[in-house]
Amino acid sequence: MLKEVTEKEFRELVNQGLVLADFFSSTCGPCKMLSFVLADVDKTCGDKATILKVDFDKNKELVEEYEVSGYPTLILMKDGKELKRLSGLQQKPLIVKMLEEQM
Template sequence: MLKEVESTEFNELVGNGLVLVDFFSTTCGPCKMLAFVLNDVEKALGDKVTILKLDFDKNKELVDQYEVKGYPTLILLKDGQEVKRMQGLQQKPAIIKMIEENL
């Protein structure tokens, strides 16, 4: 199951290794569809990447910090630094490719 976090917990989890962050909104249709895709990605690569979900509306400071302009937005962090970003609904092969290129 994907983990939804708030800013404090987020900051504790992003420092080490590969973390994929899903900035989403509870009212966004594509965000809901992306959650199913990310569950599949987690099943395929769960030992290689941590997947976190951040509610766009509840985490304005992180939205501003990462300059997220819309949702869904996926940001891949490696040891706390952004290495790749995808916007909009993405398919499983594209997400897996992005993660594997940064392992």
């Protein structure tokens, strides 16, 4: 599942299994490219992981809580605990491998 979420939705979903949070900005070029990559990743791994898109500008509290300093930033979590973090534009094979290591 690939979904843009509010802070409330994020807090409800983050504790449910494997979650990949994409902290992005709507004005960021690499973030837009990463959205296409994540849509493709969702087709491959969407049944095993939830991909949440968190707008950097609309969710300042989450940005501060997770100490996200730039975008795009991907944070992989399992049952609410951070496992891994990647910054910048990433390619599908790396993201899929990271998810499969936790499945």
